[in-house]
Structures are given as structure tokens and as C-alpha cells.
Amino acid sequence: MNEKREFREKKLKKWIEKYGDPYDSSFSITNSPGEIKENFDSLENQSVSSGGRILAFRKQGKLAFLDIGDITGRIQLFMRKNDLENFEDTELLDLGDIIFVQGKVMKTKVGEISIFVSSFSLVSKGRHELPDKMHGISDPETRQRKRWVDMAIGGDIAKDVVFISRFFQKAREYWQSEGFLEVFTPMLHQIPGGAYARPFKTHHNALDLPLYLRIAPELYLKKLLVGGCPKVFEIGRNFRNEGISKKHNPEFFGLEAYEAWGSFETMMSRSEEFIKFLAADLLENDSFEWMGKKISLKGKFNRLDFRQALIDEIGVDIDKMSTLKDYKNVFKKHNLSWSNSMTIGRSQDKLYGEFIESKIVNPTFVTGYPKAMSPLAKSIPGNKNWTQRFELVIAGCEVANAFGELHDPDEQSHRMKSQQDAKDSGDLEAQPIDDSYIEALEFGMPSAGGIGFGIERLLMMFLNKDSIRDVILFPMLKPKRDE
RNA sequence: GGGGGUUUAGCUCAGUCGGUAGAGCAGCGGGCUUUUAACCCGUGUGUCGGGGGUUCGAUUCCCUCAACCCCUACCA
Numbered sequence: 001m002n003e004k005r006e007f008r009e010k011k012l013k014k015w016i017e018k019y020g021d022p023y024d025s026s027f028s029i030t031n032s033p034g035e036i037k038e039n040f041d042s043l044e045n046q047s048v049s050s051g052g053r054i055l056a057f058r059k060q061g062k063l064a065f066l067d068i069g070d071i072t073g074r075i076q077l078f079m080r081k082n083d084l085e086n087f088e089d090t091e092l093l094d095l096g097d098i099i100f101v102q103g104k105v106m107k108t109k110v111g112e113i114s115i116f117v118s119s120f121s122l123v124s125k126g127r128h129e130l131p132d133k134m135h136g137i138s139d140p141e142t143r144q145r146k147r148w149v150d151m152a153i154g155g156d157i158a159k160d161v162v163f164i165s166r167f168f169q170k171a172r173e174y175w176q177s178e179g180f181l182e183v184f185t186p187m188l189h190q191i192p193g194g195a196y197a198r199p200f201k202t203h204h205n206a207l208d209l210p211l212y213l214r215i216a217p218e219l220y221l222k223k224l225l226v227g228g229c230p231k232v233f234e235i236g237r238n239f240r241n242e243g244i245s246k247k248h249n250p251e252f253f254g255l256e257a258y259e260a261w262g263s264f265e266t267m268m269s270r271s272e273e274f275i276k277f278l279a280a281d282l283l284e285n286d287s288f289e290w291m292g293k294k295i296s297l298k299g300k301f302n303r304l305d306f307r308q309a310l311i312d313e314i315g316v317d318i319d320k321m322s323t324l325k326d327y328k329n330v331f332k333k334h335n336l337s338w339s340n341s342m343t344i345g346r347s348q349d350k351l352y353g354e355f356i357e358s359k360i361v362n363p364t365f366v367t368g369y370p371k372a373m374s375p376l377a378k379s380i381p382g383n384k385n386w387t388q389r390f391e392l393v394i395a396g397c398e399v400a401n402a403f404g405e406l407h408d409p410d411e412q413s414h415r416m417k418s419q420q421d422a423k424d425s426g427d428l429e430a431q432p433i434d435d436s437y438i439e440a441l442e443f444g445m446p447s448a449g450g451i452g453f454g455i456e457r458l459l460m461m462f463l464n465k466d467s468i469r470d471v472i473l474f475p476m477l478k479p480k481r482d483e
Numbered sequence: 484g485g486g487g488g489u490u491u492a493g494c495u496c497a498g499u500c501g502g503u504a505g506a507g508c509a510g511c512g513g514g515c516u517u518u519u520a521a522c523c524c525g526u527g528u529g530u531c532g533g534g535g536g537u538u539c540g541a542u543u544c545c546c547u548c549a550a551c552c553c554c555u556a557c558c559a
Contacts, residue, residue, distance in 0.1 A: 005493095108518075132493090134495075138495065142551095352559090
């Protein structure tokens with residue numbers, strides 16, 4: 001049936017008859033393909049050993065030019081019959097095989113940096129052929145599902161995987177250098193909290209205990225503030241049982257940081273500094289382009305007041321709207337779809353998303369979120385309807401969310417109760433009461449600022465990717481029946 | 484959920500106003516001692532996404548299902 005695979009396996013058999021098992025671990029390389037290219041000046045005429053996947057095969061009579069490579073880069077192999085004892089065994093190699101080579105670093109007549117091969121060995125047979133060398137894998141789903149193939153042939157992901165790794169390294173570096181302690185809090189929660197979201201449910205057998213995959217680490221991190229860690233941060237996955245879209249994957253990385261004696265104002269300068277730090281280091285620039293939009297990180301980030309922005313944009317003052325009916329009328333006026341599951345908080349959010357968020361291009365702190373939308377944020381002194389909160393929006397996309405953390409246990413208890421009420425009356429995303437969190441607050445928590453970043457959102461911006469799937473190595477995919 | 488598009492060789496795609504199909508790459512055979520999308524000669528790829536209908540005949544027309552893509556809605 002699969003004739004091509006048979007050819008490959010026949011060649012493997014021949015190799016084994018001649019040289020024995022290629023799946024051996026006695027090979028060790030002195031330089032990766034990329035290193036040889038990068039360090040040609042110091043490696044010229046030196047003997048090296050290297051290895052990688054065969055990505056191109058240009059045979060020319062008694063000469064052979066092969067390209068081998070991995071994510072570090074590609075290097076050409078130059079093989080000449082007169083100088084290579086088992087030259088004819090190149091017949092047993094296929095595109096996609098992984099080979100080990102030894103030889104001297106040189107340049108060919110036309111100047112291509114190469115290894116002049118003195119010996120080579122098969123290390124791992126590619127049983128499958130590689131995709132078209134010019135076009136690669138065109139189907140995005142296959143590209144994501146068989147990420148290793150796309151990576152092996154040098155698809156975008158081969159470069160991006162390095163960028164993503166450096167991004168995490170630099171993100172840690174920023175917060176650590178600012179004196180924040182990196183901590184790790186549970187992913188299995190008995191009470192899911194810290195965000196508006198539906199959780200994944202699981203179960204612990206030995207304890208016969210229902211558990212939830214965390215939707216946010218927030219409450220645990222603030223328990224550490226109670227315990228006396230003044231500056232903490234965590235980079236880790238959150239899990240939300242919601243729809244999948246270009247901006248949403250069921251599991252995604254959050255970076256949350258909390259600072260005692262800070263406020264949402266100090267979190268503003270920290271987030272601004274953080275993003276500028278990342279861009280300066282990773283992009284080596286203070287501006288970038290995302291989906292055709294030019295985004296400048298120069299100067300101070302803009303500020304926009306939630307309520308004032310809605311007044312300016314559509315002439316609606318949400319401070320003067322107290323009933324759901326008021327919102328329904330506004331929705332009607334602007335031809336927005338209304339559903340009966342709407343709450344005041346949701347309506348406000350929808351108006352914001354529709355008229356404010358989508359129009360923002362350069363980084364902007366949107367401040368003054370209504371209390372109905374922010375059960376964990378401190379309200380503004382003198383105005384109980386508004387909270388000490390901001391979202392950092394770039395190119396219409398929420399990148400971070402920060403509060404002056406509510407640390408009054410009585411007030412927090414009230415807010416959680418009204419969330420619980422919403423939950424009881426059918427809001428699947430409302431947060432349940434978490435008594436252990438309230439109790440922690442009762443021990444006393446210093447005033448604090450806290451912030452959470454959506455890491456993939458930032459990665460999308462920095463890598464100019466339209467879809468969150470392009471910045472996750474193995475994004476959530478629907479199961480495939482035939483495989 | 485709604486609208487549009489795509490699905491043909493291993494890969495990328497062309498094509499048939501209805502008579503079961505083709506190019507490049509990859510493969511196989513041969514040639515070539517400085518190539519790099521190597522080249523030259525020869526060779527063949529196929530449930531034309533699945534199912535049903537119309538028809539003497541369907542890959543082509545119609546219906547339906549599926550997968551993927553785009554837009555839109557929802558999920559902040």
C-alpha cells in the first residue's frame with residue numbers, strides 16, 4: 001500500500017545488514033549545524049562532528065551535496081567519492097533521515113559553508129517522507145497537529161519556539177530583578193476562583209474529592225501576601241472551559257504579580273516598564289507591527305477612563321443607568337443583540353468591548369471599571385460604583401488586567417456573596433464564595449496592587465501572529481477520527 | 484449558531500461546458516566531480532472528501548454529511 005515507506009524500510013534493512021543497528025547512542029557531536037555556520041571563522045579547516053535531519057539532497061555523479069539541519073540552522077555537507085570510503089551508501093539515505101557526520105569545515109567553490117565529510121552514519125531512519133520542499137505543509141491544522149514535521153522542515157514555528165522560550169526567560173528576569181519572588185501555587189483547586197470563567201472539573205480518587213483545574217492563581221497568590229511575601233509572581237497555566245477562538249485556548253499562560261504596599265497605579269508603571277523591557281530585548285525596538293497596525297511603545301502609555309470614554313463615544317453615562325432596562329434601550333439604539341442572560345456587568349462589558357476596546361491601537365490603560373465587573377478590586381474612595389482597576393489594551397486586545405487588591409474581608413465577603421447569588425441564579429461564570437480566602441484576609445493582608453498578563457496575547461503581538469494557536473506549540477485541537 | 488469558500492497523486496496545485504484526469508516537487512531506473520528550488524533522460528502515481536440522487540454514463544450537475552479556511556455571533 002505505502003510503496004514509498006517500503007522503499008525507505010528496504011534501505012534501512014540494507015543499512016542494518018551492512019553496519020548494524022543505527023539506533024545507537026554512541027554518537028556525540030562537537031557542533032550543531034547552526035553553530036558551524038555561525039562560527040565559521042574559528043571552525044574553518046577544523047574537524048567537527050555534527051548531525052541532523054537531511055533536508056535537501058543534491059547528488060551529482062561522484063559528488064553529493066546534502067543539507068542537514070535542526071532548529072539551530074542548516075549546514076551543507078559536501079561528499080566526494082574519492083574522499084569518502086562508503087560514498088555509494090548515500091544511496092541508502094533519504095530526505096528526512098537523521099545522520100551523523102564527521103569532517104572538516106570548509107567553503108565550496110561558490111562560497112557555501114560546508115562540512116567536507118569524511119564519514120557518515122545513519123542515526124534514525126525517516127519512515128515518512130517530508131512535505132513538499134517548496135511549499136511545506138499548507139493545511140494549518142496539520143501544521144499544528146504534526147508540529148514536529150513543520151518544525152523539522154523549518155516552518156515559522158522552528159524560529160518561534162526559540163523566541164517563546166526567550167520570552168519566558170526574559171519575563172522571569174524582569175520580575176525577579178525587581179525583587180519579586182517566583183512561586184508556584186496549586187493548579188488543582190477545590191473552589192475555582194480569581195476570574196470569571198467556567199472551570200474544568202476533575203476528581204481525586206483517594207480523597208473522593210471533586211476538584212477543578214484552576215482558572216486563575218490569584219487567590220493563592222494573595223494568601224502569600226497575607227503570609228508576609230511582599231512581592232510574588234507566578235507564571236503558569238490557567239484552564240478555562242470555554243469556546244476556542246483565535247484569541248482563546250482552553251489552557252493558556254498567565255503571569256500574575258502582586259506587590260504589597262503597591263496599588264493599581266504602581267502596577268501601571270510596572271506593566272509599562274515590563275512591556276518596554278521585553279520589546280527592547282526581544283524585538284530590539286520600541287514599536288512593532290501587529291496585523292498591519294503600527295504599535296508604538298514610545299513615551300507614556302495612554303489612559304482612558306471607562307465611564308468618560310463611553311460618554312465621549314456614544315453619549316451614555318453608565319453612572320446614571322441603574323436598571324437593566326436602561327441598558328436594553330442603549331443596546332437597541334445601537335443595534336446590539338440583547339439576550340435575557342444579560343446582567344448589568346455584562347452589558348457594561350459589551351458596550352466597552354464594542355465602542356472602546358476595539359478602537360484602541362497604542363497601549364492604553366483603561367481605568368475606572370464598574371464595580372459590577374470587578375469583585376476582587378478595591379473601589380475608589382468616595383465613589384463606591386467604580387474600582388481601582390485597569391486593563392492594558394493593545395490593538396484592541398486585552399493584554400493585562402490589574403487591581404488595587406480588595407483586602408477588607410467584610411467587603412470581600414459581601415462581594416463574593418453577590419457573586420454567589422449571580423451564580424445561583426444561573427451565571428455559570430460567577431465566582432463562588434471561598435471561605436478560606438475570606439479567612440486569610442481576616443488575618444490581615446497589606447494593601448497591594450496586582451496584575452495578570454495573558455502571555456499568549458503578548459506573544460501574538462510580538463510575533464505578529466493572528467491566532468493564539470501559532471504561539472502555542474501544541475494547541476487544543478479537535479480529535480481526529482481516522483488517526 | 485449564521486453566511487461564504489475549499490476538498491483532485493505522498494506534497495503543492497491545474498483540469499474536465501457530463502464520456503473515470505494532468506504539471507511541478509517527492510519516488511523509482513539511468514547519467515553527471517562544486518551543487519544549493521541542482522540539472523538531463525526515462526518511469527509511474529489516483530475510491531477526483533464520504534453517502535445518496537439525476538443520467539446510458541457523475542470527479543464534473545443536484546441533495547446530504549464531514550473536515551478545514553474566511554467572515555459573523557457566542558465564550559470578556
